[in-house]
Amino acid sequence: MLARLRHIPLVAFAAGAALLFGTALALIFFYAPIDADQGLSQKIFYIHVPIALTAYACFGWGAWKAFQHLRTRAPGADLESYAAIHQGVIFGALTLLTGSIWARISWGRWWTWSSNQLVTFLILFLFYSAYFMLRYSVEPGPARANMSAVYALFGVVLIPISWLSIRIANDYIHPTVFTTHGPQMSGSMFFAFCVSWAGLLALAATMYRIELAGKRLDARLRELRELLA
Amino acid sequence: MSASEKYVAAAYLVLFVALLVWVVIIAAKLARLERDVDELAELARRRVERQSESEEREEVSV
Numbered sequence: 001m002l003a004r005l006r007h008i009p010l011v012a013f014a015a016g017a018a019l020l021f022g023t024a025l026a027l028i029f030f031y032a033p034i035d036a037d038q039g040l041s042q043k044i045f046y047i048h049v050p051i052a053l054t055a056y057a058c059f060g061w062g063a064w065k066a067f068q069h070l071r072t073r074a075p076g077a078d079l080e081s082y083a084a085i086h087q088g089v090i091f092g093a094l095t096l097l098t099g100s101i102w103a104r105i106s107w108g109r110w111w112t113w114s115s116n117q118l119v120t121f122l123i124l125f126l127f128y129s130a131y132f133m134l135r136y137s138v139e140p141g142p143a144r145a146n147m148s149a150v151y152a153l154f155g156v157v158l159i160p161i162s163w164l165s166i167r168i169a170n171d172y173i174h175p176t177v178f179t180t181h182g183p184q185m186s187g188s189m190f191f192a193f194c195v196s197w198a199g200l201l202a203l204a205a206t207m208y209r210i211e212l213a214g215k216r217l218d219a220r221l222r223e224l225r226e227l228l229a
Numbered sequence: 230m231s232a233s234e235k236y237v238a239a240a241y242l243v244l245f246v247a248l249l250v251w252v253v254i255i256a257a258k259l260a261r262l263e264r265d266v267d268e269l270a271e272l273a274r275r276r277v278e279r280q281s282e283s284e285e286r287e288e289v290s291v
Contacts, residue, residue: 214262
């Protein structure tokens, strides 16, 4: 199914992202009710959580492409892994920023080291940020692609740790919305959340494909320059 | 504007600004790629000119 997504034109992806995210904004502010406990500040949930889940998805996709590179040496898999991790880092930074803003209004502080969810997400973010330092410290070629792929695969272990940390360690500060009993919110809130997540996933996919197209074009131009020189 | 409204606006603004920054970076990359294509087109044009000149010289020497 994911392979079929590749055949959808980029314009359709971008239009889908704009439509979904526009609908999500309308649902968040005009359809979903105001939370009785947190009030208006709960509206941050509709972008903060989907952004975090999108970051996980990007890191997971990057690791899957890295695995494909190591297993089959699929052409372009290394570049795809790189682009996905780059998107993951962008969405990871946004998760930390929107989370800090929400923490300030909810807990009265920008950050707390006592929340396992926050700390494990920060570790995940820093781990994948270091990916670029590793990648650009090695000359381009098969060695760089292999090292980057191994590093990307190691990082994916941190995703379930980050996701499960609040459930395992009884984190009382960071709220747990999705439990074994399902989402702890009303149907209209959950619908707005799902549309927002779909919009952000479509946005990430669009950005990923644009970045990938740019990187491929860059590589082909470099090849052409060498031929013409 | 209440404190909650300010923080909600700030959170959504962060996403909007990040998107804008990304668009600016992509626009800069696109401009660089355009310059590269122009440069390569110029190189290819010169090569074709040189090739046709050398072919003409060969014809004269025969």
